[in-house]
Amino acid sequence: MIDFFSEQWTLLLAGERQAVFFWISLYCFLILGYSSVRQLRCRRWPSVWGKLEKSGLRKVGGTAWSKSDQEYATDALYHYEVNKERYQGKRVSPWVVIASHNARFLLETQMAKIHKRGEDEVRVFYNPRNPRKSFLILPGWLGLAVSLAGALLPGFFWLRANLF
Numbered sequence: 001m002i003d004f005f006s007e008q009w010t011l012l013l014a015g016e017r018q019a020v021f022f023w024i025s026l027y028c029f030l031i032l033g034y035s036s037v038r039q040l041r042c043r044r045w046p047s048v049w050g051k052l053e054k055s056g057l058r059k060v061g062g063t064a065w066s067k068s069d070q071e072y073a074t075d076a077l078y079h080y081e082v083n084k085e086r087y088q089g090k091r092v093s094p095w096v097v098i099a100s101h102n103a104r105f106l107l108e109t110q111m112a113k114i115h116k117r118g119e120d121e122v123r124v125f126y127n128p129r130n131p132r133k134s135f136l137i138l139p140g141w142l143g144l145a146v147s148l149a150g151a152l153l154p155g156f157f158w159l160r161a162n163l164f
Contacts, residue, residue: 025157025158035147051121055108058072070104077089
């Protein structure tokens with residue numbers, strides 16, 4: 001096994017496409033595989049009702065020359081209580097999404113998925129091992145499927161091209 005990785009490394013340094021694709025595939029498998037496991041774990045987090053202080057979109061980066069170049073991110077502040085201890089959260093989702101002015105609708109769609117009760121109460125999902133970590137939206141099945149596909153498909157194509 002060590003010989004195989006050593007050979008792929010040597011081929012990579014020589015600029016061989018198959019080795020470049022192998023290392024990219026391995027990287028995708030490790031990073032997106034980890035992301036998939038993390039998303040599955042987050043989906044099991046318990047929830048409590050919290051108080052929403054603010055929610056919306058905020059401008060990211062400097063002032064853009066044109067409106068379409070301006071970037072936005074979600075902006076939230078909420079408080080919640082776990083085991084009689086008070087916490088504050090800012091994260092809306094495990095996915096950090098930055099969108100251009102023209103793609104703000106993606107962020108607005110994400111914000112619409114927040115579970116609300118009344119005007120200022122929101123469902124807060126928190127890590128039971130570390131209640132300081134929280135989100136207002138859990139990872140969805142589509143995001144999990146995309147992560148798994150990104151983790152597995154490059155390796156599948158590499159194997160298919162090199163073994164069959």
